Amino acid sequence: MIKSNYENLEQALYEQFGFSAFREGQKDIIESVLSNQHTLATLPTGSGKSICYQLPAKLLDGVTVVVSPLISLMVDQVKLLKSQGFKRVTAINSLLSPQQKDNVLNKLGQYQLIYCSPEMLQQAHFIERLKQISVSLFVIDEAHCISQWGHEFRPDYLRLKYVIKDLNEPTVLALSATATPKIQDDIINYLDLDMDKIIYPMDRTNITYNVLESNHFVEKQEQLIDIIERVKAPTMIYFSSRQVTEQISSQLQRQFPELAIAYYHGGMEQQDRLLIQQQFMLGQLDIICCTSAFGMGINKEDVRLIIHYHLPNNIESFIQETGRAGRDGEHSVSVLLYTKGDEALPFQMIESELPDDHEIKSFLLQDVEGTLPEIKERFLKLQVDQTSIDSQDELIQEIIKNRNKRKEVKLKSVLELLEWVHTEQCRRQALFHPYQSEVRKSSYDCCDNCDFDIHNWHLHQNNKKNRTNDWQNILDELLPIGGRVT
Incomplete structure (x- = not known):
């Protein structure tokens, strides 16, 4: 899968991006994914995580798909790469008109690097086009979002494991700057993959x-x-x-x-x-x-x-x-x-993000979609999607139990920060x-x-x-x- 027109990774790094040497951790991560090993990696914020997939995207014969949480982040990355001469890169997001999106999808196999959101990967037409090309590397940038955002804000993060299977399980790289040991375990469990862990310290000495x-x-x-x-x-x-x-x-x-x-x-x-x-x-x-x-x-x-x-x-x-x-x-x-x-404000935010008992029962018994805040509705839909329980009474109790677990995790996080303060x-x-x-x-x-x-x-x-x-x-x-x- 690796192109062989470079004697070593340092030569490739210099010729493709103009850097004379790797920063701490970059080479280890790149070597891991180039050897087709699913990899979970952490590097401190600002230490050059993007090179860990941008260089492999240049070296691999197939396409690299990068799941990115924010449109603004995709736009910045694409603009920067194009200014550096990396032309075969695109971002598929809601800023594209229908015609622009069709143009990109029709030429999808011509790109080396494709940025998209987890929500875009739930669109059947996009997945079908990806299945028609060779996806060699699947990158989840800011992978801590799987654990921190997946339950309420962005439940499609928790569905990425099904996308990976649909794409015939390409090599997966999950990258983060703030994946604590607990979040690392969450990422691996939710993706349901055997992953090598390459963990570098999170602290920034400056x-x-x-x-x-x-x-x-x-x-x-x-x-x-x-x-x-x-x-x-x-x-x-x-x-x-x-x-x-x-x-x-x-x-x-x-x-x-x-x-x-x-x-x-x-x-x-x-x-x-x-x-x-x-x-x-x-x-x-x-x-x-x-x-x-x-x-x-x-x-x-x-x-x-x-x-x-x-x-x-x-x-x-x-x-x-x-x-x-x-x-x-x-x-x-x-x-x-x-x-x-x-501390009252984060406590209030936790209460506003998770449905109460009445809202859970109303959602299931009356199917009152659209009347709840979007974040609560996303949580409830995810709970329903992930269960095989048929009895409504049992399902209500199961969702209440899961809601309580999420609330406990969130409250504990605020208390930990208060202790640090x-x-x-x-x-x-x-x-x-x-x-x-x-x-x-x-x-x-x-x-x-x-x-x-x-x-x-x-x-x-x-x-x-x-x-x-x-x-x-x-x-x-x-x-x-x-x-x-x-």
């Missing part, structure tokens, strides 16, 4: 961790403004509420008119989200206020500061989001702002030690419990911005052109 506690939300806002005043560098501020995201963004725009500040969340139009993301990537924004919908796969090297205004729902999300800082290896800081009672030991050790045998020594200041005082940290990093661009031209560049193979 990131300093800091928690700032406050007595009320006014003090929290004052802390936020103080940090931004002293640290004028590319910054991402994470929120759990879309409304608060917009409110704080507007407040900061008034407070710092000299800075370019915008917000991003899942309730915005797709094209608006793509535009904001591109502005941030190009250095035309200093600060982005965002929900967890932003950042996955973002490869901006010079982000210096990650601030969590609200508590994330779990430690894995926290690690994933803080890992978007300092991808160039330079010193960067993670700040979590905590006010007593902040209040720890008096080294934050780096407390954050990563449960997930890896050794925690590496920090390259800079470690954390506020060890040697770091954020009030003494000043950083002013000038961004060269070009804010006079024609935004329509930028948007045109972002949107993929379907069916073009060069």
